[in-house]
Amino acid sequence: MNRTTTTPDPTARRRAVVIALCWALVLLDGIDTFVYGSVLPEMIGSGQLGLTDATAGEIGSATTFGMLVGTVLSGTVTRWVGRRPAVFASVALFTAATLGSGLAGSAVVFGFCRLLCGFGLGALLPIAIAYGMEFWPGNRRALATGVITTAHQAGGALAPLIALVLVDTAGWRWVFVAGAVPAVVLLPVAVRLLPESPAILAARGRSQEAAAVSAEHGLASAAPVPAAPAPERPDRWAGLRALFRGGRWPVTLLFWLTSFAGLMLVYGVGQWLPKIMGDLGYETGDALLFSTALNVGGIVGMVVAGRLADLVGARRIVVAWFALTAVFVHLLGVHLPVAVLYVVVFFAGLLLFSGQSMVYAAVGAHHDAGDRDTALGWVAGMGRFGAVFGPWLGGALLAAGRADLGFTAFAVTGLFGAAMMALASLTIRFRGPRSSRQRSEAGG
Template sequence: MTSSAHSAPAARAPHTFRTVFPVLALCWLAVFFDGMDVNIYGAVMPHMLDDPGLGLTPGTAGTIGSWTTFGMLIGALTAGNVTDWLGRRPMLVASVTLFSLGCALCALAGSAGVFGAGRFVAGLGLGGLMPLCLAMVLEFAPPRRAALMTGLLMTSYHAGGMAATGLGLGVAPEFGWRWVFWAGVLPAFIAVPLLLKYLPESPGVLLARGRRAEAEQVADRFGLPRPTEVEAPAAGAKGRIAAIGALFRPESRWATPLLWLASFCGLLLVYGVSTWLPTMMRANGYGLNSSVSFLMVINAGGIVGMLIAGRTADRFGAVRVSAIWFVLTAAGALLLKSELPLGVTYVVVAITGIWLFSAQVMVYAATNSVYRDSERAAGLGLVTGVGRTGAVVGPWLVGALAQNGNQSWGFTAFALAGLLGAAAIALVPLAIRIGRGGARTAAPAVAEPSRA
């Protein structure tokens, strides 16, 4: 920072919620369409299974769900590194365009194989979008409000899930399941123009690409500290390798795999439930409309959960909140395995939604205080990317159980995933203390994950 008038604090906007709002709003819109796309498949799956022309079976449906999340795995692993070369805004636009294209392919599919290819293409875009939006919001978020901003962002995912369920209930029975997928093409015409016009580029990425003046202009406009060479992600292939290697420096070498395991469990729950909840509840004896409605109810609970978890984590720590939420999710999954009256089941589903989705999001929030600014994109990319293996396993596992008539065991699998996720995230602070104790060279101080 210089002493010139141009760089004086008075020339900068205050770093408040108001300054971050444009970034949060645009990322919220992008993640809304992400949530809509992910939940569309689960919302219309009962109708697709009843469509003889498509030739879809429960086993094939589970496999296709895994194709989607396998595409997301590739997209997430790629985006966290490629974004620092090409920029976060262009990659975000490419992600939205890609999953819109995948939805169009699904709507036109005449066979299960072509439909699966469409879901894979959509997955490539969906996988890249989430870590990009998270990295953007965390970079622009006011100090001590990272968890709250993350929670607010992720309410959009569940709003999108509720929109998908509404389409499944209102459009699919009357006009067929294909029209629901046509709705998934809308992001290319709504979100892409807005992102191109209004979303700023990351100051850190601009600085890494040699555009210092633009980086400082964006930082001043949004009330951010001006990025330094240390905070900027290094450019080039060597820089990307170095960024990944930095995730295993002494302070985080043990915390990193624990975050990966917690993310694996969280995403197994998120995508297993999003894909199979209506079909599992229908197998438990509930009617078709009620079974699909459960997906809307659990996403409504997810919105409430994000608001609660974000504020609670800013006070008590993202690690602590995530661990408790995972345990409560496990309890809810076991309750859903029981045969309960319809009204009670709706309540249990809603409450389980409060814990289930925000448990995973608080894993993301914890990474903000485990990794340095220059490591954030790579760290989030790998936490979400490696975690996507859980998103692959979840739909496949429940599909395999459903193929053999054992859908109810899916709830047991979800409960076990919740307990394992709780153990993994709860051990992160201990892992960082152990890493610090073993460090032999000085390193910049990193806040405890429990203070995220």
């Protein structure tokens, strides 16, 4: 009896290593992003740094402002130095700053550490998404985006659990330390195993290296080799200008506005959910576990949205998801039985986090590999204005004693995001996508 045996594909294993490393690094990003919201009730209650609702909101906004700068610079810097160095620098920065947050002796030092942390946190995610889109097998870029961003929500789900274990026994400072330690182990592994992007190598004129990395990872068509050598002094801002040339500026701006709404939801709801729920009368344990339920919903949503987006188009999913997010976020402010509220929180997380990740999928599908890093960096960076505004708005409403209005404001934001992506889709349909590939991938 003859048995057919299949030989494992070494290139598939190497691609899997790249995806796994990006996922693990984004997991650390998620923990260090959401750890602040998880310990915020204890930090304010302990009075150790003199934080109030208003100053806590300002520090949250400082963190997201740092993310804004880091995200905007990530795409451009990646074109200058490559993805590998940008990834390593961003992880090292947010890890050191998270550790510094746990050691801070004053609100000023703590806020400065969170600002620095934001630089690194903001830079990593768009680069990791671009890696995923390039190294994912087949042509499922939306699914690649969804899978990579599940790590961010997994980190968001772990952060309140870490806080629940450590806050009462060791204090809030050790929660930050626990969030920083894993990177000390993971970063050297990434330095050893993570390859440079073939697309970036080709764009920088290193065509032979690009071809070698592509062959090693089974990406023969992923990094086209230029027919002529690249100029010695390439135009480093060409990627940004390409987002506005040829009548592309309306779509670029609409993508940016959609991302503004999405990240206002992600960081506004993500940071303030435990505190608002506590102010609305729920137990501290439930308030923290609501954050876990929110992020577990986000993990499920990333995979579901990614699969659906590859079938019907990422832009369509964004419009539907943001509209539904408005409904479920509004329900968070309604006094419901705790068991029912957990279900509402789960679906709110499923929709709002994956809705934002599909914004990245839509942008990534709309752009070619050569300018994808820049497009993703800038759409995430402009969205960070919403990430700055969301925590500030939550803090201002809490300081004014109007916690009940917080979820209503975020629900309106969801409707705004749906409208902006719908306008982007109409504009692309009117002007026509740049290629048949984009028509099939982005839901044109």
